[in-house]
Amino acid sequence: MAYFLKEMKGARCLVLGGLGFIGSNTAHRLASLGADVTVADACLDPYGWNFANVKEIREKIDFVKADVRDKAAMEAAVEGMDCVFNCAGQVSHLDSMTDPFLDLDINCRGALVVLEACRRKAENAKIVYAGTRAQMGALRKTPGDEEQADNPADIYGADKWAAEKYHLIYNSAYGLRATSLRINNTYGERHQMKHARYGILNWFVRLALEGKEIQVFGDGSQARDYNYVADVADAMVLAAQKGEADGKYYLLGSGKETRFLDMVKAVIAAAGSGSYRLVPWPPDRKAIEVGDFFVSYEKIRRELGWEPATPLERGLKSTVEFYRERRTEYW
Template sequence: MLEQAFRGKRCLITGGLGFIGSNLAFRLVELGAEVIIVDSLVAEYGGNMANVHGLAEQVRINIADVRDQHSLQYLVQGQDYLFNLAGQVSHIDSMENPFNDLDINCRAQLSILEACRHNNPAIKIVFASTRQIYGRPDYVPVDEQHLLHPTDVNGINKMAGEWYHILYNNVYGIRACALRMTNTYGPRMLVRHARQTALGWFVRQALDDEVISIYGDGEQQRDYTYVDDAVEAFLLAAINPAADGQVFNLGGPEPISHLRLISTLTDVAGTGSYRLVPFPPEKARIDIGSVYSDYSRIQAVLGWQPTTSLRQGLEYTVNFYREFREAYW
């Protein structure tokens, strides 16, 4: 079904040199799509040419900032699908530099949508949102009816970016939907520092045979989505008209405690250990406790569900970084 839907289609991926965007690019090329990648190639945000190793000759790469409306007006023309993954995702960075987060996660999103409205209103957009917008949950698992009360600047701006897309769908007929992702992991994620993804940093520490610090008692629960499963959700949302104007949670096979996560990771890696430590003040202020998602809605509407177990996903991830360590450390 997906190969028939995407063969020969023109697909634009913003943030395409980052973690999820690059994995999506590989899958789209495999399906026969014509792919353009747009990325500002800011290393701190995950942009990395190594992410398209072996693929660069099969896609067009445009180094541009999504805040540059003139570039976007040209790039969106003639595209069938836009996978909008450009953004600043560090919660800590958003608190330290809130105006930069506002610029990337709000203004840039409006630039993208305005470029589509004026230059390609027939395009279909899938926006990468986040379960972070729920904040500290009132109940778990969180479903799409849960109130939105984010606990940091990043969550507020991602919430606004999501709803700009839904607004343009409802008012201007720019077909758009949003996927609220939760703890996506796998090959090509940023592991150079801990400001973007905790699990990426844990993988690095385990492979370096370091002691991993777990905050609190380690019983906080999360769910984890392997990147190939997340990519399939983007593809299904793009081709299905039932997704237009909708928001969907993604999720993992099951909630898992931090202790069990790290235990599984170190077992898979064969290296690394852990210790329990108190929360640092800057992290305690925005911690959300246990949170995991109810993905039954996207399962019912689009037929999506995660298929990769945590252990299997960690094995794929560890093997990838062992092979390509120099490009990511």
């Protein structure tokens, strides 16, 4: 591992969306480094909030139920914080197309409310934004990198793109230190396992563990890039610790292009059960499909030293073990 995370004893950290997948894993990492962690979440369905996600650290953290769109709640939450991790969001690509105003409200207005709250009440805090690969849309060349023009294919990607820009503008115009990580397809412990609206690899883990059939759209030959969630949580914390990251955005990736169908086969192998079948693309999914997507993580490796530590097979093994043991908390 090329990077080293510093102890954070006494550092006051707020994790927005901290009961969800990326947020709770980030909260775990911060707690392990000794930070004083506050988790804030609006507990909105159908998103991934789950108190089981913070079960092991519940005694060490504070929890506040708060919505990122609520100005007074955000001002109260950010006051006195050293770091703010914004992992709260509307996260479904499909839902952003059927309910674009909800996506706009949470992903754009919500991000601005948080930034304004920081500008007014926590001007010295470092903000790390959970951006997404979806901001880029279809790649013009593979592997993708930060130099390519962005061309989001859905409302979710466009709104997250705008939210990332807000962060960079608050950094340049107001000196509010902010970094955005464009998170790739992430899998692992503490994801919602109740529906297939987003986080499809995790959903397949459930189907495989239940011995069910996984439907693969088309021929499954499209390339994807999968990161294990502990590596992503490390990147979030590293971005907070590194001053060089201020005012910048970085792509996360695995350094490995994986065909969708090979991912499905790896899930079935890790679970030791399940099967798959090729089916035609549903039109709503086909309309926002971007084709081969994998990226270079060279910029974050070069500037911050981050590298993904967990290969797919090893990450899947831990993931399968986790849900096998804690099925009743997630199904």
